[in-house]
Every structure is written in structure tokens, then in C-alpha cells.
Amino acid sequence: MIEIGGFTALYIFMLSAFTGYEVISRVPVILHTPMMSGSNFIHGIVLVGAIVVMGSAETVLEQVIGFFAVALAAGNAVGGYVATVRMLEMFNPKDKKGEA
Amino acid sequence: MDIFIQVVYFVAAILFILGLKKMSSPVTATGGIVWAGIGMIAASLVAFFEPGVFANSTNVVLIVVAIAVGSGIAYTTAKRVQMTDMPQMIAIYNGMGGGAAAAIAGVELVKMAGGHHAIGGTTQVLAVLGALIGAVSFSGSAIAFAKLQGLMNKTFRLPMHMVLNLGLFVLTLIAGMIIGFSDEVSIQLVLVFFLMALVFGVLFTTPIGGADMPVVISLFNAFTGLAVAFEGFVLGNAAMIIAGTVVGSAGTLLTQLMAKAMNRPISNILFASFGSDSGTAAEEDIEGSMKEVQGTDAAIMMAYAEKVVIVPGYGMAVAQAQHKVSELTKLLEARGVSVKFAIHPVAGRMPGHMNVLLAEAGIDYDKILDLDEINPEFPTVDVALVIGANDVVNPVARTNPDSPIYGMPILDADKARNCIVIKRGRGAGFSGIENHLFYADNTSMLYGDAQKAVGELISGIKELQ
Numbered sequence: 402m403i404e405i406g407g408f409t410a411l412y413i414f415m416l417s418a419f420t421g422y423e424v425i426s427r428v429p430v431i432l433h434t435p436m437m438s439g440s441n442f443i444h445g446i447v448l449v450g451a452i453v454v455m456g457s458a459e460t461v462l463e464q465v466i467g468f469f470a471v472a473l474a475a476g477n478a479v480g481g482y483v484a485t486v487r488m489l490e491m492f493n494p495k496d497k498k499g500e501a
Numbered sequence: 502m503d504i505f506i507q508v509v510y511f512v513a514a515i516l517f518i519l520g521l522k523k524m525s526s527p528v529t530a531t532g533g534i535v536w537a538g539i540g541m542i543a544a545s546l547v548a549f550f551e552p553g554v555f556a557n558s559t560n561v562v563l564i565v566v567a568i569a570v571g572s573g574i575a576y577t578t579a580k581r582v583q584m585t586d587m588p589q590m591i592a593i594y595n596g597m598g599g600g601a602a603a604a605i606a607g608v609e610l611v612k613m614a615g616g617h618h619a620i621g622g623t624t625q626v627l628a629v630l631g632a633l634i635g636a637v638s639f640s641g642s643a644i645a646f647a648k649l650q651g652l653m654n655k656t657f658r659l660p661m662h663m664v665l666n667l668g669l670f671v672l673t674l675i676a677g678m679i680i681g682f683s684d685e686v687s688i689q690l691v692l693v694f695f696l697m698a699l700v701f702g703v704l705f706t707t708p709i710g711g712a713d714m715p716v717v718i719s720l721f722n723a724f725t726g727l728a729v730a731f732e733g734f735v736l737g738n739a740a741m742i743i744a745g746t747v748v749g750s751a752g753t754l755l756t757q758l759m760a761k762a763m764n765r766p767i768s769n770i771l772f773a774s775f776g777s778d779s780g781t782a783a784e785e786d787i788e789g790s791m792k793e794v795q796g797t798d799a800a801i802m803m804a805y806a807e808k809v810v811i812v813p814g815y816g817m818a819v820a821q822a823q824h825k826v827s828e829l830t831k832l833l834e835a836r837g838v839s840v841k842f843a844i845h846p847v848a849g850r851m852p853g854h855m856n857v858l859l860a861e862a863g864i865d866y867d868k869i870l871d872l873d874e875i876n877p878e879f880p881t882v883d884v885a886l887v888i889g890a891n892d893v894v895n896p897v898a899r900t901n902p903d904s905p906i907y908g909m910p911i912l913d914a915d916k917a918r919n920c921i922v923i924k925r926g927r928g929a930g931f932s933g934i935e936n937h938l939f940y941a942d943n944t945s946m947l948y949g950d951a952q953k954a955v956g957e958l959i960s961g962i963k964e965l966q
Contacts, residue, residue, distance in 0.1 A: 418747075441591055441598070446544060446740055456561070463612060474601035475575070476572065
């Protein structure tokens with residue numbers, strides 16, 4: 402845990418927002434669905450937060466909610482990854498030559 | 502140890518951004534997701550070494566079990582699902598992320614209610630906001646999944662739906678702010694707050710028609726990103742803040758691009774719920790009548806054409822007809838017919854949905870053209886074959902200012918010399934608007950499931966050889 406306070410937080414937020422905007426603005430339409438799936442995978446980073454929170458759980462209720470947090474987050478990350486890879490495999494030029 | 506953890510998070514954040522950037526080109530895309538995946542594994546592993554995690558061995562065991570359960574279910578479903586059902590799977594995985602973010606906030610708030618001192622200040626408000634956004638994304642995505650999966654076909658509206666929902670939102674916000682600004686919170690209020698947020702997510706999504714779901718899923722994707730970023734602030738985790746915010750803004754842009762392709766402001770998609778009052782626009786007079794054609798006749802028309810353009814839509818996806826379409830393309834090309842594909846930006850259930858399916862069937866992406874590239878060509882096209890697309894080729898979008906889809910850019914299939922439309926039945930499209938293309942003189946209707954109809958075309962062409 403690092404201290405991220407006040408304006409530092411705001412600056413991180415602002416710069417990240419511009420980064421996301423810039424990165425996706427050059428994506429061709431054909432990749433929009435894989436891209437949506439890929440960005441869906443990336444917010445699977447919520448798993449890190451879920452692990453930390455679950456690790457600090459003290460009561461049974463906290464453990465139950467924490468358990469759900471970790472399971473859902475892992476589902477987000479793994480499902481997002483597999484779905485994206487499956488879609489992107491179809492755009493793989495090597496596979497295309499193999500089929501033709 | 503703490504320095505090591507922070508370095509790994511830092512590298513993970515870089516990998517996420519580079520991965521997303523690599524995903525923006527078909528050549529490097531596969532590498533991009535692998536980079537992001539490495540970042541994710543590394544970040545998740547070091548998360549175990551955060552202070553306090555190893556203090557309680559029961560918790561560590563529970564974490565491992567939860568990861569096994571969550572990833573096991575997600576892995577098997579993601580591996581098994583048909584490519585055509587991918588949009589709703591993205592919706593459900595996204596909803597899981599939103600639920601996780603809300604649950605993180607839930608644990609923090611329960612701790613506060615249990616006597617821990619308040620998180621305090623802006624962070625506490627952010628925790629509550631993240632919980633609200635995450636919970637809405639969770640229940641909303643579940644509804645989006647149900648709609649696309651066909652578990653829930655009708656749009657559902659309560660009387661005074663908008664007013665009720667707005668009222669619920671305001672109440673949820675008030676409850677959230679009470680929690681966000683107080684030093685002690687009651688567990689009952691937290692519970693009520695979460696319940697209201699979940700119900701709001703459901704009511705927010707139910708009136709929106711299936712055709713608009715891609716926009717909604719994209720919006721929820723951005724929501725989840727934002728919720729993750731907010732919980733990142735609460736936990737002081739920079740990787741979560743950066744990854745969440747990047748997804749939040751990228752998702753917002755993607756949502757805007759989609760709404761733009763439909764030529765409707767996002768507010769109109771989310772709050773006007775068009776399609777529910779189908780009576781108004783559909784009642785007008787239509788000249789001409791629908792002419793049915795047999796598969797063999799349509800096949801002859803295409804086999805002796807010089808230039809064929811195929812316009813795929815959701816009907817092709819539902820029927821899993823992309824492989825048949827690929828076979829048809831190869832047959833036609835063997836006869837010297839030029840075949841191209843015209844993809845409307847919102848054809849199918851997501852932007853690029855059709856491209857993914859056609860790529861799966863092994864069709865070169867050089868032949869796949871988007872709206873601006875193909876529209877000037879239609880007047881020189883001999884046969885436009887519309888497979889299960891409807892609103893995206895409806896000429897009233899150009900001609901009738903009263904139509905709800907007026908102004909939406911469409912594929913000018915009606916300008917082709919001949920148009921063959923493969924359609925399951927005679928009903929109107931998702932929007933409930935009658936399609937004038939189907940009644941045009943140069944249009945013939947080939948009724949049937951896309952897979953079966955394209956199969957008829959294939960056997961028809963084979964007979965000519």
C-alpha cells in the first residue's frame with residue numbers, strides 16, 4: 402500500500418484517462434469486439450484488490466463477501482483472457498495461411 | 502518486500518497499457534493480450550505478499566479456493582462457448598468484475614460498521630461510489646446476458662418506469678452519501694444501499710432493446726473500469742487505479758463510437774427505449790409487396806453475376822452460418838464472381854462482431870469492407886445478399902424523417918441491381934420498424950434459417966457445374 406493522496410490521485414486519474422482514450426482511438430473497427438473483451442480482461446486487476454481485502458477479513462461475514470469478491474474477480478480475469486485469446490486467434494495471419 | 506510489490510504493480514501497469522496498444526493492430530494483437538496476461542499473473546501473485554494477507558492462514562486457503570472456483574467456471578465457459586455467443590459472455594465476465602469491485606467496497610464498509618475506524622474523507626466517498634457503480638454494472642450485465650442469451654426476450658417496463666427508476670437512483674445516492682460521509686455506519690443501511698443499487702441496475706437495463714445491448718455492455722465495461730479504479734484509491738493500489746481508469750476512458754470512447762454509428766445520442770439509447778412503441782412508425786403505407794424466391798433461382802442469379810456483396814447481420818450469427826457463407830464465397834469466386842462483404846458498424850451484437858465471425862470462417866479481411874468503403878460501390882453491384890440483417894439496410898433511415906432510425910447511416914443495399922434477403926420470417930426487425938427494402942421491386946425474399954438458406958444457395962450453384 403502506498404499513500405496516494407489528493408492531487409497526486411487526481412493527476413494519476415487524469416493521465417490514465419487520456420492514455421485509455423489515446424490507445425483505443427486508433428483501433429480499426431474489425432478489432433472493436435476483441436478490444437472490448439481485452440479491456441474487460443484488464444479490469445480483472447480487481448483480483449489484486451480482492452485478494453488484499455480477503456486477506457484482511459476478520460469476521461465470517463467479511464470472509465463470505467471477500468470470498469465472492471475473489472471468485473468473481475478471478476472469473477473476470479480468466480474469462481476475459483480466454484475469450485480475448487480465442488477471438489484474436491482468428492486474426493492470426495499464420496493460421497490463415499494454414500487454412501488456405 | 503514492499504518495494505518489490507510496488508515494482509511488480511508498476512511493471513504490470515506498463516504491460517497493461519502496452520498490451521492494449523498492441524491489441525489495436527491485427528498483427529500484434531495476440532502478443533498484446535499475452536503481455537497483459539503476464540502482467541495480471543505477476544500482480545496477482547505479489548498481492549499475496551501484501552502486508553496482512555499471510556497473517557491468517559484460513560483466509561489464504563479461502564483465497565486459493567475462491568480463485569480456483571472462479572477461474573475454473575470462467576475457463577470452462579469461455580472455452581466452450583460458441584463464437585456467436587461471445588458478446589453475452591463478455592457481458593457476464595464484465596459483470597463479475599463489477600461485482601468484485603462492489604464486494605471489495607462491501608468488505609470495507611462492513612469493517613467500518615463492525616467498529617473499525619472510518620476510512621474517512623474522499624476515500625470513503627470513493628469507496629461508496631465504486632460500490633454503487635460496480636453493483637449497477639453487476640446486475641445490469643446479468644440482465645444484458647439474459648437478454649442476449651434469449652432467456653429474456655421482452656423489454657420489461659413498469660408503469661412510470663423512468664420516474665420510478667430515477668427516484669430509486671436518487672434514494673440510492675442519498676443512502677450512499679449518508680454512508681460515505683458518516684463516521685459510523687449501520688450494517689442495515691449498507692445492506693439496503695447495495696440492494697437498491699442492484700435493483701437499479703436491473704431496472705436500468707430491462708427497458709433497453711436487444712439491438713442496443715452492445716452499447717450497454719460497452720457502457721458497463723467502462724463502469725466496471727471506473728469502479729475498479731475507485732476501489733484502487735481505497736486500497737492505495739496504483740495498478741488498480743491505472744488499469745481501471747484506462748478501461749473506464751477506453752470503454753467510454755468505444756461506447757461513443759458505437760452510439761455514433763447508430764446516429765443516436767447515448768442518452769437516447771439508454772433512456773428512450775425505442776422499439777417499445779413500435780406502433781407509431783410501422784403503420785405507414787408501404788408500396789409494393791414482398792416477393793418470395795426459391796433457393797435455386799437465387800443461386801442462379803448469384804452464379805451469373807459479376808459482382809456480389811454480402812451483407813451479414815445478427816441472423817447469420819444466430820444460425821452459425823458463417824462457415825456456409827465462406828463455402829458459398831469460395832464457390833462463387835471459383836466461377837469468377839467478385840465477392841465482397843459489407844459490414845455495418847453495428848451489425849450483429851457488437852462492433853466487429855461480424856468481422857470476428859467471418860475471420861473464424863477463414864474469410865480474408867481484405868474482402869471485408871466497412872460502410873464508407875462499400876456504399877459508393879452498391880450501384881455497380883449485381884446482387885446484394887442480405888443475410889439476417891434488417892435495420893442496417895432499411896432505406897427509411899435515409900428517406901423518412903419520422904422514423905426512429907432516421908439519420909442512421911445504412912448500407913445502401915437497395916441501390917444494388919438486385920437484392921436477395923435471407924430472413925427467418927416476415928416480422929419486423931429488432932427496432933420493430935418495417936423495412937422498405939423488403940418491398941422494393943428489385944428485392945427478393947429467401948425465407949428460412951440463414952444456415953439452411955445459404956446451404957440451398959450452395960447446392961443450387963453446385964448443380965450448375
